[in-house]
Amino acid sequence: MDTTIRIDSITAYSFRIPLTRSFRISVGEMTVKEGILFEGRSGGICGWGEAAVDRIPFYTTETVGSVLDVSRQVFCPLLLSRSWSGISEIVAALDCYRGHRFAKAALEAMCWDIRGKQGGRSVAHMLGGTRAWVETGPSVGMKPSPAGLVEAVAHELEQGFHRIKIKVAPGKDDEYIQAVRTAFPAVSLMVDANSAYHPADLARLAEWDQYNLLMIEQPFNEHDLHYHAQLCARMTTPVCLDESIETPHLADCAMKMHAADIVNIKVCRVGGLTHTLRIHDLCAKHQIPVWIGSRLGSGVATAARLAAASLPNASFPTDAGAERAYVADDLLTTPLETRNGCELRVPSAPGLGIEVDRARLAACTTHQETQTR
Template sequence: MPIARPAASVTLDGFELRVLHIPLVSPFTTSFGTETVREVIVVRALTPDGDGWGEIVTQAAPLYSSEYTQSAWDVALRFLAPAILDARTLAPEQVAGVLEPFVGHRMAKAGLELAVLDAALRAEGRAFGEYLGAVRDAVPSGVSVGIQADPAALVDRVGGYLDEGYVRIKIKIKPGRDVADTAAVRDAFGAIPLRVDANSAYTLADAELLAELDRFDLLLIEQPLQEDDLVDHAALARRLRTPVCLDESIVSAKAATDAIALGAAAVVNVKAGRVGGYLEAVRVHDVCRDAGIPVWCGGMLETGIGRAANAALAALPGFTLPGDVSASSRFYARDIVTEPAVLEDGHVRVPTGPGLGIEIDQVALDDFTVERTLLRR
C-alpha cells in the first residue's frame, strides 16, 4: 500500500534541534535499566511556509539500540541535516534517498524526515493520517508495564491501568522475573489480553524456560532473543505455542521479509524510529500484510509529537493488534503539545489537523530544553 499521493515539495531554510529532559511520572524499568527522565531530541524544520516537527527517539545511553542521544545529535548536525539543506527544495519522499549514503542512524533519519513531512503536509492542509492511508479515526490503546519491585507491585500497577481503560497489557520480563510475574498477572485478572516483552534478554538455551509461558495463553512473546538471531528465533518459534513477535530485529522492510521467510516472526512490532522513518514503516506494514502477518505499533516513550505520528501509523489497515499508543499521562505529567493524547473508551484518537495535527506548547518546550542548536542553510 504505497503512499497514494506524495506530499508537495518544501523549501528548507534550516533545522532547529533541541535535547529535552522530561520527567517520567514513574520509573520505567526493562532489562536494559531504569529511566526516570526521558531524554529526547526534538527537530523543527524551518520553511518559508511554516515549521514542521519531528522527534528522534534515542535514549541517553546505547542500551536499547546502538544509537543514543549524543550520537544522534552529532550525526544529525554534522551530516544528515546539512545533506537535506543542501538539497534546498525537496519532497519528503526524497529525504530517505538523500540520507542513504550515511550508514545506519535510523532514528536520527526518522526524526528529520518526520519534521520535513509535517512541514510539507501543514502547507498543504493535509493530515498525516490521510497521507499514510489511515482507515480508522481512533486506535485501540495498550500499555507497556515495566518491571516492578515484585509480582504484587506488578499486579497493583496493572490493575490501575485496567481501571483506566487500557484494552491490552504488556509486561516486561527478564531472567528471574518472567514466569512468576506472568502468573501473578494472569491469576489476578483472568483472560485479559496479555503479552510479554523480553527485550532480547534470553538465548536459545532458555527455550525450555520460555516454553513455560505457553500455559498463560499470551497474545505473543516479544523479542525473546538478540536482534541478529533470526535463525535462533525461527528455531525457538518451533518450540513454543506462544507466537513470537519481533521488535529490535525488524530494522527495514527487507528485514521483515527475511524474518517472515525464515519463520522467525508470527507477529511484527513496527517502530518508525527503529526502521528509519514512517515511510519505511509503511513499507514494513505492506510486507507483513501481504504475508498475512499481523503488525502493531510499538512505542519509545514519545512526546506528543511522536505519539500523534504513531496514532496515525497505527490506523493503517494491517495494524490489527492493539499497540503501545497510550495516553500521554501514562508517562508525562506535562507534555510539550497543547493537547496531549488522552484515553477515550480504551482508544486514542488519530489527529485530523494539518500535518501531525498538534501544536507545540512553547513554554513547556523551553522549560524542558537542556541544549539547543539552530542550523541554517
C-alpha cells in the same frame, strides 16, 4: 501550488523531562526522559519531529549526543542544501548514509509534517491510514515482587485499558506472569523480554503456552532470527519480533525464515514513516499482522506513531500514548484526544496534527542549536 519541500532552517532542541515514576525493563531503569525535537521551517510553515533516544545507549546505540552530531555534520546540511520533490526523495538521500535510523526518523517526520501542512492533509491520510481511532495498551515495567506487578496491572485495568503488556527477564518471569494470569484470567496479556533470553532458554520459553498469552515479544537477541524461528515452530503462542526488525530487508528475511508470527514496527527504529509503511505492506503481503510500538517521549513522537497505527494491517493495540503514565509533560498545547480510557484519536489536522507548546519546551530544553541555508 508548489509541492516542493524547501527547508530554510532546522533547530534541534535537546530536552529533559522527569518521569512521574520509574520505568524498568530488562536492560535497565529510567527516571528521566531525554531526547531531541527538531523544528524545520519552510517559509511560513514549521514542522516537528522527535528523536526517541536517551542520553546513554540504554535502548539503542544512538544517543542524544550522536543524534546531535550526525544531524549537525550530515543530515541537516543535506536537507538544507536544496529543494526536494517529495518525501521519497528525502528518504533516499538520507539512506545513502549508514545507520542513524532514530535521527533519520525524526527529521523525516519533520518533513512529513511540513508536506502535510503544505497540502492541507494529515500524515495519516497521506500514508493511507484507515482508522480515526486506535486502541492503546500500557507497557508495565518490572516490579520488585509479583504482588507489586499485580497491583500495577490492576491500576491499568481500572484506567480502562484492555490489552496489558508486562516486561519480563530471567528471574522476573514465570512467577510474575503466573501471578498476573491468576489474578486476571481473561485479560489480553502479552510479555516483552527486550532480548533478555538466550537460545538455551528456548525449551523453558515454550512452556509459556500455559499462560494463554496474546504474544511473546522479542525473547532473543535481535540478531537471532534462527532461534526465533525455532521458537515459533515450538509454540502455539505467537512470537513477535521488535528489535530484530530494523529495515524492510530484515523484515523480509524474518518472514521467509518464519521467525515471526507478529511484527512490532517502531517508527524510530526503522528510520521513519516511509520505511514503516514498506514493512507494513510487506507483512500484509505475507499475512503477518503488525502493531506500532512506542518509546517514552513527547506527544510529537506519539503523533507520528498514531499516524502509522491507523494503517489497515496494524491489527493489535499500539503502545503509543502509554508514555502519558510516565512522562510528566507531552510538550503539546492540546493533549491528544482520548475516549473509553484506551483509545486515542488519530490526529486529522494537516501534518502531524499537533502544536508544540513553546513555553513548556523552553522550560525542558537543555541545549538548542539552529542551522540555516
